[in-house]
Amino acid sequence: MKLRLLRVDLSARNSEVEELDQSVIEKYVGGRGLSSKLIWDEVEKGTDPLGPGNKLVMAGGPLTGLPVPSSGKMVMAAKSPHTMGYGDGNIGTQASVQLRKTGHDAVLFEGISEDPVWVHVDDDEVVFKDASDLWGKDTYQKEDMLYEKAGKNIGAVMIGPAGENLVKYATIMSERGRAGGRTGMGAVMGSKKLAAVSFNGTQTPYMEDEQRLRDMAGDAYQEISDSEDYNFWMRQGTMLAVQLCNTNSTLPVRNFSEGIFEDAERVDGKAMESMKEGKKGCPNCNMQCGNMIMDAEDEEIELDYENVAMLGPNLGIGNLRQVGVLNKLCDQYGLDTISGGSSVAFAMEAAQKGLIEEDIEFGDYEGAKQLLEDISLRRGIGDQLAEGTKRTAKQWGNESEGWAMQIKNLEISAYNCYSLPGMALAFGTSPIGGHHKDSWVIAWELENDRSSYSDGKIEEILNQQRKRGGAFESFTTCRLPWIEVGFNLDWYEKMFEAATGISQTWDDFDQLGDRIYALVRSIFAREYGKNWSNAMDVPPDRWFDEELTEGEHAGASLDRERFMDMLKRYYDRRGWTDQGVPSSETLKELGLDFVIPELEENFDL
Amino acid sequence: MVSFKILGSASEAVGETELEIEVNENKPIREILPGEPLKDELYIVLVNGESADLDTPVSGEAKVVILPWTSGG
Ligand code: SF4
Numbered sequence: 001m002k003l004r005l006l007r008v009d010l011s012a013r014n015s016e017v018e019e020l021d022q023s024v025i026e027k028y029v030g031g032r033g034l035s036s037k038l039i040w041d042e043v044e045k046g047t048d049p050l051g052p053g054n055k056l057v058m059a060g061g062p063l064t065g066l067p068v069p070s071s072g073k074m075v076m077a078a079k080s081p082h083t084m085g086y087g088d089g090n091i092g093t094q095a096s097v098q099l100r101k102t103g104h105d106a107v108l109f110e111g112i113s114e115d116p117v118w119v120h121v122d123d124d125e126v127v128f129k130d131a132s133d134l135w136g137k138d139t140y141q142k143e144d145m146l147y148e149k150a151g152k153n154i155g156a157v158m159i160g161p162a163g164e165n166l167v168k169y170a171t172i173m174s175e176r177g178r179a180g181g182r183t184g185m186g187a188v189m190g191s192k193k194l195a196a197v198s199f200n201g202t203q204t205p206y207m208e209d210e211q212r213l214r215d216m217a218g219d220a221y222q223e224i225s226d227s228e229d230y231n232f233w234m235r236q237g238t239m240l241a242v243q244l245c246n247t248n249s250t251l252p253v254r255n256f257s258e259g260i261f262e263d264a265e266r267v268d269g270k271a272m273e274s275m276k277e278g279k280k281g282c283p284n285c286n287m288q289c290g291n292m293i294m295d296a297e298d299e300e301i302e303l304d305y306e307n308v309a310m311l312g313p314n315l316g317i318g319n320l321r322q323v324g325v326l327n328k329l330c331d332q333y334g335l336d337t338i339s340g341g342s343s344v345a346f347a348m349e350a351a352q353k354g355l356i357e358e359d360i361e362f363g364d365y366e367g368a369k370q371l372l373e374d375i376s377l378r379r380g381i382g383d384q385l386a387e388g389t390k391r392t393a394k395q396w397g398n399e400s401e402g403w404a405m406q407i408k409n410l411e412i413s414a415y416n417c418y419s420l421p422g423m424a425l426a427f428g429t430s431p432i433g434g435h436h437k438d439s440w441v442i443a444w445e446l447e448n449d450r451s452s453y454s455d456g457k458i459e460e461i462l463n464q465q466r467k468r469g470g471a472f473e474s475f476t477t478c479r480l481p482w483i484e485v486g487f488n489l490d491w492y493e494k495m496f497e498a499a500t501g502i503s504q505t506w507d508d509f510d511q512l513g514d515r516i517y518a519l520v521r522s523i524f525a526r527e528y529g530k531n532w533s534n535a536m537d538v539p540p541d542r543w544f545d546e547e548l549t550e551g552e553h554a555g556a557s558l559d560r561e562r563f564m565d566m567l568k569r570y571y572d573r574r575g576w577t578d579q580g581v582p583s584s585e586t587l588k589e590l591g592l593d594f595v596i597p598e599l600e601e602n603f604d605l
Numbered sequence: 606m607v608s609f610k611i612l613g614s615a616s617e618a619v620g621e622t623e624l625e626i627e628v629n630e631n632k633p634i635r636e637i638l639p640g641e642p643l644k645d646e647l648y649i650v651l652v653n654g655e656s657a658d659l660d661t662p663v664s665g666e667a668k669v670v671i672l673p674w675t676s677g678g
Contacts (some may be wrong), residue, residue: 228647229673232614238678240613247610247670248651270622305678414678440677445658447649463678483676486647552654 001062001206001500003024003034006104007123008119008126010192011111016448017104026502029512029593030061031476032469034106035077039086040595042110045526049081050166050191052112058157058197059106061476062500065097065205065284067217069224069487070478072096072283076157078597082168082339083387083408083433084523086599087183090437090476091157092282093174100234101201107334113193120198131195135164138332139173147198158196159186162376166190167386169339169411173331173587175291179281183410183432184338204564220491221286221359227485230287234279237289238305239269243311247416248499249553250423250442252314252416254362255345256405256542259416260551263318265484267308269465271320285327285478287485293323296339303327309414310341315348316362326368338477342411343385344371346392346404355396356381384414389449400543407434408524417539418548419556420445425566428537429461431469431520437479438469453559453566458573467506470513515590517574518582520596525581529602534580538566567593607637607663613673615648627644631662636670 003020020034027036035057043169047053048230056078063071080087100488103120109119113224116131134142140159146156155174163186170186171179189195207213223449230521232240242264245251249259265271272291280302283289290302311326312318330337336505343358348364350356358381360367373384384392389404389411405412409432417424424438439461448456468479471492481487489506497503525532539558547557568578575586584605609624616622619640626637634650634657635643644657646650650657651670 218637228644229614232617232673236613240673240675241678243612246673247612247672309678436677442677443672443675445650446651446672449656450654469678480676483674486674 001502002206003105005105005124006105006107006121009111010109010113010194011116013113013128022502024436025062025065025500026504027515029471029474030064030105031059031075031090031525032077032473033366033512033516035075036086036255036516038108038522039077039079040523045078045598047079047083049079049188054079054191056109056185056188056194057106059476060096060100061105061474063475063477063495064105065100066207066499067214068284068477068495068499069220070110070282070285070287070481071475072285073476073478074099075179075473076172076185076544077312078185079527080412080432081151081166081187082184083410085408085527086520087117087181087185087432089171089183089185090170090473091174091180092285092478093155093157093178094283095157095174095197095199096476098199098201102199103201103203103205107197109192109194112191116193116195118146118196118198119194120154120200122200123202123292131565134195139334140176140332143174143176146198150200152297153199154198156198157197158334159189160376161330162333162335163187163190164378165386167375167378168388168506169336169337170334173334177331178282179331181334182338182435186334192480201570205501209498211328213498216491218417220487220495224287224481224485224487225597227487227604229485232288232482233287235273236269239272239291239303239308241305242268243270246360248442248446249548249551249556250416250420252309252414253313254316255342255349255403256412256416257349257546259315259418259548259553261318264313265329266318267312267320267323272303275320280480285571286337287425287481289480293320295328296321297325298329301325301328306414307337307371310338311368314345314414315340315368317365317368322365323495326372329369329372333372335372335376338413339388339411340372340375340403342367343375343392344368344390346389346400347371347385349379349403350400351394353398355398355400370391371503390439402545405434405540405542406538408536410434412539415442416462418543419451419553421451421453421558421563421566422461423459424563424571425557426461428539428567428596431517435568439464454563455569458566458570461570462573465517466510466513470516474512474516495537510557511590514574515592518586518590518592519595521576521580522581522592522599525594526598532579532581532602534567534578537580538563544580577603581605607667607669608666609638612671613675615643615671615673618643628664631664633662635658635659638665643671648666
């Protein structure tokens with residue numbers, strides 16, 4: 001099997017196909033693995049992430065779009081304008097399936113278009129379409145216009161006004177609510193004047209042994225729907241986490257100042273079930289997790305946990321239908337709900353503390369609406385907040401950086417870690433900044449000496465980072481079937497072999513995860529050079545210097561010394577230096593010798 | 606009263622999401638709960654915030670939380 005990479009030059013308006021041979025699949029698989037290799041190779045140190053030198057990858061993998069559970073995902077990656085390192089995100093959309101049906105596995109966009117452009121890939125044909133009428137429209141309007149012009153069979157991704165206005169955490173959107181690339185991949189699209197990308201294919205993606213894969217698929221899907229957890233998952237999906245977090249004092253409340261919320265029951269999974277109108281999800285998935293309700297403006301909105309927690313309790317808002325409106329605004333503007341929610345919460349706290357004069361406070365639904373719009377359109381203080389909480393804190397001063405809830409500039413997703421050292425480390429060492437997707441160890445921590453800084457927690461983080469951050473992101477399939485409904489990992493070895501003809505075990509996939517982590521970390525280290533240190537992996541001061549004041553865990557906070565010791569032990573297990581840069585020995589073991597010369601310019605490896 | 610918070614799929618087996626049961630003498634959690642028996646490997650059990658299991662004996666004012674293995678949002 002070969003990977004077919006479509007290279008699209010937006011400056012010259014031409015394209016070509018590059019075939020990557022099997023060794024690339026064996027070493028990087030696809031998705032995040034392939035993207036990180038392309039970004040290392042092709043985006044030079046110091047490249048302006050919003051300039052012509054940055055490259056935007058949209059990558060499926062060998063399992064994308066095949067008869068494989070939850071395989072409707074693709075990864076979108078570039079140098080991040082938010083973190084200034086490697087950035088990516090995955091998105092579940094028909095565009096992933098259609099991408100592979102066009103006979104391509106990944107697309108790489110380079111250069112910058114002079115005028116707004118919509119790139120349509122129709123099997124082998126790449127068409128550059130004028131997008132001046134799409135520019136300025138929200139993502140719902142854009143998608144309707146795309147369907148009208150190209151038919152409803154296309155799979156499309158697009159940006160909204162936030163991406164056009166280069167908001168640092170603008171996302172790429174699809175299908176009214178599917179979002180990905182919270183590291184500012186929407187801004188990268190905006191900088192390239194790339195309004196939308198659509199795919200329409202008629203080919204069958206490569207399968208080494210199609211019959212075997214199809215035979216397996218029936219049993220694999222059945223195993224998922226037979227799971228004892230399946231029924232409840234279908235009822236609430238990720239929304240269970242509201243109650244779980246509130247019960248355990250880990251909900252982000254009022255800019256992460258507390259871990260329990262007085263109105264949690266009004267925004268939790270049970271409340272959602274009482275309003276539920278239907279379900280929505282990614283292609284090829286039989287455990288669809290998007291839950292539809294009518295929002296406070298009587299329009300349908302898809303909810304899941306992160307959005308609800310960051311736009312509800314974290315803003316002091318306890319009305320699920322109002323949260324739905326805030327979620328919808330973010331989706332329409334193409335603004336990340338997590339960073340958007342965190343930025344609004346930051347402004348609310350700043351106003352409360354008298355750092356800014358704006359009249360906005362926790363619980364202020366109308367104020368939150370206005371501010372999300374101002375951020376997307378870069379109006380007033382929205383223009384500052386569009387740069388993210390850390391950059392804004394530098395301007396607003398008064399030690400506000402301590403409660404700018406971010407890591408590597410990326411706002412932390414919806415888990416409050418005063419009493420969770422392991423999850424704090426998982427956030428700190430997430431490869432893209434403060435994100436939960438690779439490693440979510442809260443359940444494990446609750447069961448295994450919650451307050452400890454143990455080696456066991458480090459092992460669990462590594463295990464999840466390898467599998468969720470390495471293998472699943474590269475296959476590309478959703479991470480959720482494994483733990484949520486206990487889908488057996490053995491399936492992936494078999495499905496991978498039937499799809500590619502390449503026999504790999506979980507030991508190989510785990511090593512892939514380590515390789516990707518070392519490569520992504522190398523991109524950050526190369527970019528930051530002398531400015532890189534282990535401080536980049538440390539959560540904000542709030543979790544160390546303040547404490548929870550309410551609930552069963554009142555008084556809890558992280559211990560800085562013990563956290564730093566745990567971080568060092570994590571580096572040791574990864575074979576990274578005390579500053580968190582992969583050692584030359586580790587790089588050689590992982591087949592990444594090629595990064596050593598550039599890293600040695602700044603680091604003693 | 607021993608209070609129970611039962612989350613996710615565990616609540617479907619037990620048939621309740623919250624319970625208060627008078628337990629005067631120590632008794633294993635699994636013997637107190639109504640409904641279908643819970644499978645150990647599927648759930649995390651906390652008693653007064655500390656890790657426990659379905660065989661942990663409870664009584665008096667104990668607070669029990671039972672939640673499924675999950676992996677976040
Ligand atoms: S479980 Fe949810 S996020 Fe994962 S593929 Fe299915 S619908 Fe998408």
